[in-house]
Amino acid sequence: MCCDHSEEAGAMSVPRYWREEVPRYRLLGEECTGCGTRFFPARPVCTVCGSTEFKDYKLAETGEVVTWTVIRNPPMGFEKYRPYVVALLELDDGVRLLSQVVDVDPEEVQAGMRVEAVFRRVKEDGSAGIIQYGYKFRPVVE
Amino acid sequence: MRKVAVAGVGLVKVSEHWEKAIWGLFAEAALQAMKDAGTGDVDSLYVGNMSGSLMQDQLNMGALMADAVARPGLHAVRVEAGSASGGVAFHEAVKAVASGYSDCALVAGVEKMSDVLPEVAAKSLVMEEEQEYSAYTGVTKAGLSAMLHRLYMELYAEPSEVGMMAVQSHENAVGCRHAQYPFRMSIERAMDSPMEADPIHMMECAGVGDGAAAVVLVPADAGGVEVAATAVATDYCSLAMRDDPLTLGAVQKAAEKAYRMAEVKPGDIDLVEVHDDYTINGVLSLESLGLVEAGKAAKLVAEGGAARDGMIPTNAFGGLKARGNPLGATGVYQVAEVALQLRGAAGDHQVEGAEVGLAQNMGGLGSTCAVTILRRLGP
Numbered sequence: 182m183c184c185d186h187s188e189e190a191g192a193m194s195v196p197r198y199w200r201e202e203v204p205r206y207r208l209l210g211e212e213c214t215g216c217g218t219r220f221f222p223a224r225p226v227c228t229v230c231g232s233t234e235f236k237d238y239k240l241a242e243t244g245e246v247v248t249w250t251v252i253r254n255p256p257m258g259f260e261k262y263r264p265y266v267v268a269l270l271e272l273d274d275g276v277r278l279l280s281q282v283v284d285v286d287p288e289e290v291q292a293g294m295r296v297e298a299v300f301r302r303v304k305e306d307g308s309a310g311i312i313q314y315g316y317k318f319r320p321v322v323e
Numbered sequence: 324m325r326k327v328a329v330a331g332v333g334l335v336k337v338s339e340h341w342e343k344a345i346w347g348l349f350a351e352a353a354l355q356a357m358k359d360a361g362t363g364d365v366d367s368l369y370v371g372n373m374s375g376s377l378m379q380d381q382l383n384m385g386a387l388m389a390d391a392v393a394r395p396g397l398h399a400v401r402v403e404a405g406s407a408s409g410g411v412a413f414h415e416a417v418k419a420v421a422s423g424y425s426d427c428a429l430v431a432g433v434e435k436m437s438d439v440l441p442e443v444a445a446k447s448l449v450m451e452e453e454q455e456y457s458a459y460t461g462v463t464k465a466g467l468s469a470m471l472h473r474l475y476m477e478l479y480a481e482p483s484e485v486g487m488m489a490v491q492s493h494e495n496a497v498g499c500r501h502a503q504y505p506f507r508m509s510i511e512r513a514m515d516s517p518m519e520a521d522p523i524h525m526m527e528c529a530g531v532g533d534g535a536a537a538v539v540l541v542p543a544d545a546g547g548v549e550v551a552a553t554a555v556a557t558d559y560c561s562l563a564m565r566d567d568p569l570t571l572g573a574v575q576k577a578a579e580k581a582y583r584m585a586e587v588k589p590g591d592i593d594l595v596e597v598h599d600d601y602t603i604n605g606v607l608s609l610e611s612l613g614l615v616e617a618g619k620a621a622k623l624v625a626e627g628g629a630a631r632d633g634m635i636p637t638n639a640f641g642g643l644k645a646r647g648n649p650l651g652a653t654g655v656y657q658v659a660e661v662a663l664q665l666r667g668a669a670g671d672h673q674v675e676g677a678e679v680g681l682a683q684n685m686g687g688l689g690s691t692c693a694v695t696i697l698r699r700l701g702p
Contacts, residue, residue, distance in 0.1 A: 197455070221456075248473045249473070250470050250520045250523075252462065252463055252520055253517070253518055253521075254441070254463065254465070254520075256445040256448075256449050257445070258446075262461065267461060267470075268470075269470055269562055269563060278456070279457055279460050279462060279562065279563055281460055287521070292477070
């Protein structure tokens with residue numbers, strides 16, 4: 182009973198998942214046609230000039246770690262990945278975003294570490310729900 | 324607009340109240356506050372609650388809580404603003420009394436977290452954040468705070484200096500009847516506890532608890548405790564959108580508005596209740612409120628500046644860390660505690676000579692902030 186409840190409460194609705202598929206699969210944000218500021222995710226109003234006109238913008242796929250943490254006690258749905266690294270990243274085009282950093286020992290993450298985007302499984306909504314995919318980042322091997 | 328006063332307060336011990344349903348918990352605080360105010364003649368009810376829709380499957384909580392105290396007919400509404408629900412509910416009630424819509428308003432914050440498993444509690448905390456690109460990463464509220472904690476340590480302080488925020492809160496809570504953890508904790512215990520979200524240790528995090536706190540608001544006359552100001556402000560929800568993540572913009576803006584309304588300066592504040600759900604957030608709050616210079620609050624706390632006889636007495640009953648953090652109730656606990664101080668009724672927790680006090684309640688990682696300034700009226 183309790184397990185059924187938590188699976189249900191942790192599940193994402195199909196329209197919510199479908200709507201974000203392209204931005205998440207392709208790292209697609211938007212660029213304001215008024216002032217050129219780039220955003221990820223896309224947003225209704227430009228925070229710099231107030232414009233509501235945007236064009237698609239594909240993010241840089243590499244960047245670096247600004248600050249990070251190691252999640253030891255995850256929220257419902259992420260338990261099987263623990264411990265995992267979540268970081269604030271600054272991409273090479275200046276756009277900042279939050280992402281997991283994978284394929285790395287949490288002890289080895291550092292500020293300024295170079296990272297690149299990868300396509301990964303994010304979580305499963307119980308035994309019958311959507312298997313969610315999207316971007317994570319991993320260290321660049323120089 | 325009329326001046327508003329706090330006429331009564333009610334505080335239930337933050338604990339695991341297994342035997343009580345959420346409306347019973349609410350009623351305990353509400354009845355205490357009305358008894359303390361010497362009037363049950365309320366016409367409006369503002370309920371601060373964050374997670375009842377997840378933890379109790381309960382919506383429409385205004386009506387349910389009016390029902391609980393057998394007052395059908397009341398104007399009643401639940402206010403949800405994440406962990407700032409209590410502070411924002413208080414703000415809404417103050418406006419109702421100030422405007423003349425209400426002559427006697429009851430504000431109560433209530434949260435019952437022991438009804439769910441720890442991972443559901445963690446989920447409820449991250450529900451305060453934007454879901455599709457922030458919560459989507461699997462980050463927790465502790466994790467977001469931890470990213471700030473790391474930036475702060477790189478620039479300004481040692482881990483143990485930030486950790487002293489928790490040690491001080493526990494010290495202040497000793498003997499507090501409504502505190503969840505009224506005992507001392509050493510810095511060694513905090514620093515040796517397991518990591519919750521690196522670099523935040525488990526003993527630097529507020530716990531999970533059930534609680535309810537209430538205050539009664541009436542038009543101010545000559546005496547008592549006046550609401551000198553209450554203000555709410557917001558910030559971009561994602562850390563990725565903030566120019567300087569270590570400046571809590573919502574806290575800064577709400578504080579500036581409140582100081583202006585109350586016609587006081589930060590230096591006039593005799594005591595403060597800050598939102599220390601994680602040690603770093605208490606530290607950053609002291610700075611963004613303008614009470615301590617940027618980068619200096621952890622050192623100030625570590626040197627005893629936040630003690631009841633320190634430079635800026637902070638969290639005199641234990642704050643979120645030691646009094647407890649029942650989410651949507653927390654902001655009302657803070658305001659009630661400041662009111663007790665200004666009445667001179669804080670017992671062993673009294674900050675001597677306190678005339679002006681401030682309470683700061685934060686929702687999300689600083690995306691919503693409610694700041695309240697109370698002032699003692701009369702002699």
